[in-house]
Amino acid sequence: MQIFEKTITVTIDDIDDLNxxxxVRYVQWVQDIAKAHWLAYATEDLLEKYSWFLVNHFIEYKNQALLGDKLLLKTFVPLIENVSTTRHVEIINIKTNQLIVKSEAKWCLIDNNTQRPTRIVSEINQLF
Incomplete structure (x- = not known):
């Protein structure tokens, strides 16, 4: 199982009325890291043939992040079944090592031509 990571810094645009x-920003970051993972390893051929559709998503807020915090976004895919994957994302405060958010989502592979679910081929399975 491959772990894909990215670091970000919380900016003023990420902050809400409670400082x-x-x-909503965490949800966006969960989607962003999933997409970045796919784009980092998928070939042009795979990108042309396939897309991912979010089936369901669970997110748990464990702690808060503040302006200027440096965060580590980690994602991995522990389960691949037929046409879908289960993807986990963790967002961790780098300075305190506190888990801020954890997420689990089910993604379905879509054939871009038919716009229908399609079996996950071994070439994609090997990416994760």
């Missing part, structure tokens, strides 16, 4: 990161 911490807006919950």
């Amino acid at each position: 911490h990161v807006n919950n």
